[in-house]
Amino acid sequence: MTESLRQRTLPAPMVPDKRILIIIPAFNEEASIGGVISLVRKHAPGADIVVVNDGSTDRTGAIADGLGVIVLNHIYNLGIGATMQTGYKYALRRGYDIAVQVDGDGQHPADQIIDLVRPVAEGRAEMVVGSRFLGMGEYRPSIARSAGMVFFSRLVSAIIRERMTDTTSGFRAAGRSCIEFFSSKYPDDYPEVEALVLLHKKGFRIMEVPVEMAKRAGGRSSITPMKSVYYMAKVLLAILVDLMKRA
């Protein structure tokens, strides 16, 4: 009871008449999760926050719970794709209009959530991606990572015939129809790039807005050099297979 009372949505000053859910996927993020939650609270007043705890072995779930946000605890680790999807399923069932993905590691700028939400709220796109490479910011990935990011951005741009600059960014906002689609289908691991291709095939409008990302507050990238080869192969294969499937 108290839970639902605490979470009662106030009209968001930034976008009235829209119920917004901030989805924070978290796996062992005890160092940063508290900070992320308070920043999101501060910059997205009126939005509900759900932390999807993907079987963390540290205090991530407890910390989030203590801060009074909704916590969805996976009973064991299911991976980032399933974690995001749990968030989308929650958003769908509770009838949210817009869902925003914000990483639990503190890399995504909470003060720019509004920039992602606005185009969705105004009906200009069903999916808005925060790009680190549209002018602002000083995010500089390593040469190898940068090469991979450029490769996927070019590939996705070619497929969806629209310029995409940051297809691996997980800082995104999704509209109602998009939430519904993701609830039924969402890639398992390394989902960001493939999700865009899937959305495009379904005819959703995708849009990028510039964002400026901070350094991580804690934890580190889930993508080690060892995994990056697998990443490339898996995502590439998934995209090719998606293209071969009938829409």
Place this chain on the structure above:
Amino acid sequence: MYLVQVVAILGSVLLFGIVIDFIRRGLLKEKYSVLWLAAAIIILALSLKKELLDTFAEKIGVAYPPSLLFLVAFLFVLLINLHFSVVISIFHEKNKVLSQELTLIKNALKESGIDLSGKGKGPGLPDD
């Protein structure tokens, strides 16, 4: 008769028997035994009838007919493995959906005052 035929006959009969026994004891679902039984029957047929093996080997250009038995067995192993990969993928998806559903249900229960974590004092739910 090649000696390898004798080995293959014994092997395939043994395989057939084991698979049937596993089904009987409930260790193996019929659904997942079909390919194993098919493998045993076909290898048995090829090793019983020497002419069958020889003709078949000649047709596909295998110079030493008994080695065809290995090829057939190998292909079956590949097929069975592929089948398992498909089955695992299906289970993976179902397992994911089930876990997500459990997660959402636990949350809904908690919101209605029933805490399954054990620490809460939810009404009407006995321990364990």
